Amino acid sequence: MESLVFIDNGDRTDPAFNLALEEYVLRHMDPDRDYLLLYRNEPSVIVGRNQNVLEEVHDSHIREKGIPVLRRLSGGGTVYHDPQNLNFSFVTRYETSRLHNFRFFNAPVVRILRTLGVPAEMNDRNDILADGRKISGSAQFSSKGRMYSHGTLLFNSELEELDQVLSVRMKQIRSKSHKSVHSTVANISEFLNRPMSVHAFREYLLQGLIREGLVGSQYKLSDSDLEKIGELRGSRYTQWEWNIGRSPKFKVSRSRIVDGVSLSVDLVVNKGHIEEIALQSELVAPHAASDAETGPSPVNDPPDFTVISNALKGIRYDPQIVLAGIKDAWKHDLSGSVAAISAEAVASMVYGEDPEEKDR
Numbered sequence: 001m002e003s004l005v006f007i008d009n010g011d012r013t014d015p016a017f018n019l020a021l022e023e024y025v026l027r028h029m030d031p032d033r034d035y036l037l038l039y040r041n042e043p044s045v046i047v048g049r050n051q052n053v054l055e056e057v058h059d060s061h062i063r064e065k066g067i068p069v070l071r072r073l074s075g076g077g078t079v080y081h082d083p084q085n086l087n088f089s090f091v092t093r094y095e096t097s098r099l100h101n102f103r104f105f106n107a108p109v110v111r112i113l114r115t116l117g118v119p120a121e122m123n124d125r126n127d128i129l130a131d132g133r134k135i136s137g138s139a140q141f142s143s144k145g146r147m148y149s150h151g152t153l154l155f156n157s158e159l160e161e162l163d164q165v166l167s168v169r170m171k172q173i174r175s176k177s178h179k180s181v182h183s184t185v186a187n188i189s190e191f192l193n194r195p196m197s198v199h200a201f202r203e204y205l206l207q208g209l210i211r212e213g214l215v216g217s218q219y220k221l222s223d224s225d226l227e228k229i230g231e232l233r234g235s236r237y238t239q240w241e242w243n244i245g246r247s248p249k250f251k252v253s254r255s256r257i258v259d260g261v262s263l264s265v266d267l268v269v270n271k272g273h274i275e276e277i278a279l280q281s282e283l284v285a286p287h288a289a290s291d292a293e294t295g296p297s298p299v300n301d302p303p304d305f306t307v308i309s310n311a312l313k314g315i316r317y318d319p320q321i322v323l324a325g326i327k328d329a330w331k332h333d334l335s336g337s338v339a340a341i342s343a344e345a346v347a348s349m350v351y352g353e354d355p356e357e358k359d360r
Helices: 015-028 059-065 102-115 159-165 198-211 223-237 306-312 319-331 343-350
Strands: 004-008 034-039 044-047 069-071 079-081 085-093 120-122 128-130 133-136 138-143 146-154 173-175 215-220 250-258 261-270 273-283 287-289 297-299
Touching (some): 004 198, 015 034, 015 044, 015 138, 015 146, 034 198, 079 085, 079 159, 102 120, 102 128, 102 133, 102 138, 102 198, 261 343, 273 343, 306 319, 319 343
Parallel strands (some): 004 034, 004 215, 044 069
Antiparallel strands (some): 034 085, 044 079, 085 146, 120 128, 133 146, 173 250, 250 261, 261 273
């Protein structure tokens, strides 16, 4: 690489801003210059361009914690970011010899890590390891004569939270999406020959690249830059259609016994919406359906979910929207044949985690 221009992001930790910044530098900054970005993010999940979110994350956990999911332009696997994770990005002119050549970009990072006492080395999957555990993963993207190679540096991240976030609980999904390869991870801070903060580590990495002659100048984002980055942030990285809806088409099949009724569902989700759905039922044992006027009466026929299935077609595949759709369909089910089964139970069939996974 020729001399890089370091772009200071003002220590902004908004993941949508930082992804937009990276794309802005790639597409709109001087195409004859190479750039370096170093940034941290608030807790967030960053999925690869061709991944299905539900096959990568513990969905109910991130919803409970309010952890956002964002999709990046590059491929590769899903990563968890928090403020103790430092991200680097080399934005350069495109050269065939650089595409998929992660060693070219990561070698300086590895050298600098070693000066801190970290036994860093790269494996065949382009990860950076320390004592056999992953401390960094990388991905690339190229477009119109430009490219970037970026990666994570687990400095002192909450590894238990990382493991929880990336512990997939919805197993009954099938798609052609790119699947993450899970690895045993470690924090860089475990290996340092002297303690330091993540801020000091960022500065040490930057100064190391300057000492090696790889960074020659710095650039401060102008008001015009920030305005355009903000526009890109709002049009892509905060949009459900990009972050979630762009997940590849997938199928869900699951079955479960609920209130004496064997329920099964087969559905297809495309562009984040239910494209096809078939809800079927079979009575396992007679049970009672509550009736306010006549009292409990035996249910001898399996419920008919035609009204519900029709109501769910075309809606966004989201647990709250699915539940609301089912409850609304309940009101219009004149047969009353599904009254013995709760809307929540059916919703958990359509969009829910697999029971056998909950205690793992």
